[in-house]
Amino acid sequence: GAVVSQHPSRVICKSGTSVKIECRSLDFQATTMFWYRQFPKQSLMLMATSNEGSKATYEQGVEKDKFLINHASLTLSTLTVTSAHPEDSSFYICSARGETRGSPYEQYFGPGTRLTVT
Amino acid sequence: EDKVVQSPLSLVVHEGDTVTLNCSYEVTNFRSLLWYKQEKKAPTFLFMLTSSGIEKKSGRLSSILDKKELSSILNITATQTGDSAIYLCAVEASGYALNFGKGTSLLVTP
Numbered sequence: 001g002a003v004v005s006q007h008p009s010r011v012i013c014k015s016g017t018s019v020k021i022e023c024r025s026l027d028f029q030a031t032t033m034f035w036y037r038q039f040p041k042q043s044l045m046l047m048a049t050s051n052e053g054s055k056a057t058y059e060q061g062v063e064k065d066k067f068l069i070n071h072a073s074l075t076l077s078t079l080t081v082t083s084a085h086p087e088d089s090s091f092y093i094c095s096a097r098g099e100t101r102g103s104p105y106e107q108y109f110g111p112g113t114r115l116t117v118t
Numbered sequence: 119e120d121k122v123v124q125s126p127l128s129l130v131v132h133e134g135d136t137v138t139l140n141c142s143y144e145v146t147n148f149r150s151l152l153w154y155k156q157e158k159k160a161p162t163f164l165f166m167l168t169s170s171g172i173e174k175k176s177g178r179l180s181s182i183l184d185k186k187e188l189s190s191i192l193n194i195t196a197t198q199t200g201d202s203a204i205y206l207c208a209v210e211a212s213g214y215a216l217n218f219g220k221g222t223s224l225l226v227t228p
Binding site: 034057 | 152154159160161162163166206208210213214215216217218219220221
């Protein structure tokens with residue numbers, strides 16, 4: 001299957017600082033990337049959808065000024081958590097959708113980034 | 119509002135048992151239903167079911183989509199301890215984002 005990477009896999013930061021998480025599709029061009037958040041013992045919740053070259057679409061209740069999403073190329077999207085607070089501590093997972101060799105337009109998940117804000 | 123409901127929320131079985139996990143949904147502009155297995159990290163893809171592919175099987179796992187009942191089941195036969203995980207059902211609607219259920223936590227005991 002297609003490969004999606006995320007970096008970093010784990011990050012600890014101090015309250016008030018900003019953190020950038022990268023999501024890359026390694027062997028296909030991702031026309032759309034999605035960012036999800038998962039709190040402990042809860043399911044994945046969609047935060048935003050981003051299409052290459054255009055502004056991200058945020059889900060209700062997700063602050064666009066706090067969670068900055070950039071999808072500058074067909075293989076890279078970034079999520080920046082600005083002025084992070086302890087309640088932003090969560091597991092952030094991206095997924096990428098695009099045409100791959102084996103399965104057209106399936107959605108592939110990255111391995112996730114565990115963010116801890118102290 | 120789109121909704122995906124999974125049941126049961128948790129399940130404990132013995133190795134060798136067969137389990138059936140349920141997923142029901144209410145979404146507009148349904149495209150597909152997907153099953154994922156999540157252990158410690160991100161979900162790993164199991165099956166994708168669409169109008170043109172309502173039954174899938176891979177080894178001991180199989181899944182059926184019932185478009186009339188707006189539901190799906192995931193069957194695991196001859197369970198093994200390695201099947202212990204959270205199983206997530208997600209529905210892809212217009213826009214292609216996935217709407218996830220809360221998951222079923224499966225524990226297979228030796």
